[in-house]
Amino acid sequence: xxxxxxxxxxxxxxxxxxxxxxxxxxxxxxxxxxxxxKSVLFNTAKAAVEANHKLGKVDEAALGFQTAGRWYTFExxxxxxxxxxxQDIPDRAIRMTLVVRFLPDGDNWVVQVEPSMLQxxxxxxxxQPLSMKDASVPGWxxxxxxxxxxxxxxxxxxxxxxxxGGVMPAAPAPAAPPADPAAPPADPAAPAPAx
Numbered sequence: 001x002x003x004x005x006x007x008x009x010x011x012x013x014x015x016x017x018x019x020x021x022x023x024x025x026x027x028x029x030x031x032x033x034x035x036x037x038k039s040v041l042f043n044t045a046k047a048a049v050e051a052n053h054k055l056g057k058v059d060e061a062a063l064g065f066q067t068a069g070r071w072y073t074f075e076x077x078x079x080x081x082x083x084x085x086x087q088d089i090p091d092r093a094i095r096m097t098l099v100v101r102f103l104p105d106g107d108n109w110v111v112q113v114e115p116s117m118l119q120x121x122x123x124x125x126x127x128q129p130l131s132m133k134d135a136s137v138p139g140w141x142x143x144x145x146x147x148x149x150x151x152x153x154x155x156x157x158x159x160x161x162x163x164x165g166g167v168m169p170a171a172p173a174p175a176a177p178p179a180d181p182a183a184p185p186a187d188p189a190a191p192a193p194a195x
Contacts, residue, residue: 020143021150029153033108033161038063041109041159042102048155049100049148056097063102066116067148071095076140091122094130096141098148108161113149115141 021029034041042063049055049067056068071079074092081089097116102109117137118127130137132145153160 020147026146026150029150032153032156033105033110034156034159035108035161036159038102038109041156044155044159045100045102045111045152048151049098052151053098053148064100066097066099069095069097069116069118071120072140074138076138089120091120093120094118094138094141095120095127096144098145100148100152111149111152111156113145113152115145117141 039060042060046055046058046065049065054068056066058065069083071081071083071089071093072095073079073090074094079089079093081087081093083095095118099114099116101112101114103112104110115132117130117132119130120127132142
């Protein structure tokens with residue numbers, strides 16, 4: 001009986017440890033603002049992600065990095081297939097890359113985590129882009145994005161800006177990219193073009 005009780009207690013502790021962040025913790029992670037040297041924040045977040053993920057591209061100048069793409073079965077199990085070994089990628093498998101960016105918010109920084117996904121469709125020569133807004137995206141994909149956001153937030157907790165009353169303002173919308181990156185920026189002092 002004693003062994004059974006000990007086993008039940010160990011199982012309960014293990015299940016509690018496996019539980020992910022609560023919805024309140026995720027909301028806090030997604031709206032948090034951080035203050036400090038941008039290089040320190042960037043490298044702290046990068047180290048936290050590297051602890052559990054292989055990194056792909058890293059661009060410190062643009063304050064962004066991404067995990068190496070990885071194929072998962074539609075059920076969320078890591079696929080034996082890889083980009084180099086595509087014959088083992090099953091139908092409907094999803095290749096996920098997680099992109100982390102630091103966005104300025106006044107004197108503070110906001111972290112954005114977004115997935116970049118491709119899905120293999122049998123008979124199609126190339127994987128097809130898959131948006132998080134697509135109703136067919138499985139729940140585990142959203143869970144991966146949320147988990148990474150929470151991991152970054154935990155690492156950056158010492159730099160979090162605390163607000164009075166504990167209420168965090170909403171995160172800013174991502175800035176739209178310029179229409180033509182090669183075009184010079186507009187001169188605000190220049191006269192308006194003649195019509």
